[in-house]
Amino acid sequence: MTGVRINVWAKPEPKSTVTSGSRISLAGVAVIQDRSAHRLQKAVWTLILTIAVAFLGVGIFTSFSHFRNPRIARAWSESRPATLEFPSFTVCHMYGVKKSVVLNMTRPNTTFEDWRMRGLELLRWEEFNLDQLINDASYSWEEMVSGCRLAHHRCADVGTISPVVTDRYGLCHTFTPAISVPHTFLEPHLILHLAESDPTLMSSEHQGWMVALHSRNLRFSLTAAYLGLTTVLELTRGSHTDVVLRKERNTRLNIPEAPCSGIDTPQDQVVLCHERCLNQLSLSGRNASAPTCRLPWMAETLNATACTSHEEFMASTLGARRLFNSSVSEYSMLQALDRCRQCPTSCQTDAYVHDNPTRVVLDISPYKVRYMKHFEDGIHTLITMRMRHGEQHIQEVFDYTLSTLVSDIGGYAGLLVGGSLLTLVEILEYAILRKCR
Known part of the structure; x- marks a missing residue:
C-alpha cells in the first residue's frame, strides 16, 4: 500500500499578495x-x-x-519610361560675331585683335546702332549648323529653332524638340555638325562653339547657366565629342536655411527674377539710374530705343563692357547671385548630366566618314549624343x-x-x- 509522505518540517508557503499592478515586468x-x-x-x-x-x-x-x-540626406531612385525626353540645346559661337562683318562696321584700319581688345568703342556709331550690329554680325543657325539630325529626323522637321541674345556670345540659337526619342544601346540620338561659315576667320583664331543643354521649358541665358540649370559643353575645332546623357530630377526640401517655392514654380520665372536682381545690384552699387537704351539681353529694356552711341551704351551698362566680353569673372557673378535670396527657387528641377565626354580628333573618327563625307576641308566639329535609358530621381529627405x-x-x-x-x-x-x- 502506497502512502503519502508528509514533511512536517516544511514551512507553509505564504499566500501571494501580488495583485494586478503591484509588479512591473522588467528584469530585476x-x-x-x-x-x-x-x-x-x-x-x-x-x-x-x-x-x-x-x-x-x-x-x-x-x-x-x-x-x-535632423540632417539632410538624399534618396536615389530610377524610373524607366518607354520613351525618352531629349533636352533642348542652345548653340553659341564662342566669338559671337563674324570677323568679316565686324571689320566692315568698325573704323578704318581696325584689326580683329583691336576689336577683341576694345570692342564697341571701334564701331562706326554714326552709321550703325547696337541692334544692327547684333543682327548683321551674329551667326544665324544655318551659318553655324551644317547638319543636325535627331532620331534620324532633320532637326528643323521635329522641333523649333529660336534666337536668344546673350551679353557674352551675342546671338545664340535654341533648338527645342517636339518629339520623344526611343531607347538605343549604341546609336546616338543626336548628330550635330558645326562648321565655320566666315572664310576670313583663320583656324588659329577660332575658339570653337558652346552647346548648352537644358530642359525644354527653360529659355537659355547665362544667368540660367550660373544657377546650374544648364549643362555646358565647349566644342573645339577639329574634334568629335561623344556624350552620354542621363536625366536627373532633383527635389529639394523647403527649409528656412535654403527655402524654395514649390515644385510648380517655372524655371523661367526663377531666372528672370535673378536677372533683375543682378541689374538692381549693379545699379545700386554704382548709384546709377536704369538703362537709357535697349540691351537685347535685358528683358526690362526691350521697349527702349536702340543704343546709338558708345557713350549711351556704356552708360546703360554702367561703364562695363558687357557685350562680346569673355573676361567677365564667373566668381563675381556667383557671389552676386548669392545676394539675390529674395528670388524664388523651384523645389524641383530637371538637369541633364553627362559622364566624361569622349573626345577624339575628327580626322580619325569613324563618324566623319559616315556623316561628313560630302563636307570639304574647313573648320568643323562634330558632337554625338545618346540618352541613357532611365531617369534618375534624387530627393532630399531628413535623415x-x-x-x-x-x-x-x-x-x-x-x-x-x-x-x-x-x-x-x-x-x-x-x-x-x-x-x-
Whole structure:
C-alpha cells in the first residue's frame, strides 16, 4: 500500500499578495520588490537598473536632439519610361560675331585683335546702332549648323529653332524638340555638325562653339547657366565629342536655411527674377539710374530705343563692357547671385548630366566618314549624343524622422532594460494604483 509522505518540517508557503499592478515586468524589478530577497541581491539589481536607466535617458535625449535638428540626406531612385525626353540645346559661337562683318562696321584700319581688345568703342556709331550690329554680325543657325539630325529626323522637321541674345556670345540659337526619342544601346540620338561659315576667320583664331543643354521649358541665358540649370559643353575645332546623357530630377526640401517655392514654380520665372536682381545690384552699387537704351539681353529694356552711341551704351551698362566680353569673372557673378535670396527657387528641377565626354580628333573618327563625307576641308566639329535609358530621381529627405525616433527609443528600452510599449502601460498602471492606495 502506497502512502503519502508528509514533511512536517516544511514551512507553509505564504499566500501571494501580488495583485494586478503591484509588479512591473522588467528584469530585476521583481527581485527588488520581493521582500524575501537578500539585501545584497536587491542592491546589485538596483545598481544595474540605475545604470541602465541612466544610459536609457542619455539615449532618449540624444534621439530627441537628432529629431529636433535632423540632417539632410538624399534618396536615389530610377524610373524607366518607354520613351525618352531629349533636352533642348542652345548653340553659341564662342566669338559671337563674324570677323568679316565686324571689320566692315568698325573704323578704318581696325584689326580683329583691336576689336577683341576694345570692342564697341571701334564701331562706326554714326552709321550703325547696337541692334544692327547684333543682327548683321551674329551667326544665324544655318551659318553655324551644317547638319543636325535627331532620331534620324532633320532637326528643323521635329522641333523649333529660336534666337536668344546673350551679353557674352551675342546671338545664340535654341533648338527645342517636339518629339520623344526611343531607347538605343549604341546609336546616338543626336548628330550635330558645326562648321565655320566666315572664310576670313583663320583656324588659329577660332575658339570653337558652346552647346548648352537644358530642359525644354527653360529659355537659355547665362544667368540660367550660373544657377546650374544648364549643362555646358565647349566644342573645339577639329574634334568629335561623344556624350552620354542621363536625366536627373532633383527635389529639394523647403527649409528656412535654403527655402524654395514649390515644385510648380517655372524655371523661367526663377531666372528672370535673378536677372533683375543682378541689374538692381549693379545699379545700386554704382548709384546709377536704369538703362537709357535697349540691351537685347535685358528683358526690362526691350521697349527702349536702340543704343546709338558708345557713350549711351556704356552708360546703360554702367561703364562695363558687357557685350562680346569673355573676361567677365564667373566668381563675381556667383557671389552676386548669392545676394539675390529674395528670388524664388523651384523645389524641383530637371538637369541633364553627362559622364566624361569622349573626345577624339575628327580626322580619325569613324563618324566623319559616315556623316561628313560630302563636307570639304574647313573648320568643323562634330558632337554625338545618346540618352541613357532611365531617369534618375534624387530627393532630399531628413535623415531622422518620427519613425526613426520611435524605433531608436524602442531599441534603447529593449536593449538596456528589456522594456516595451506594454511596459510603459504597466508602469502607468503601477503609479496609478500606488497613488490610489
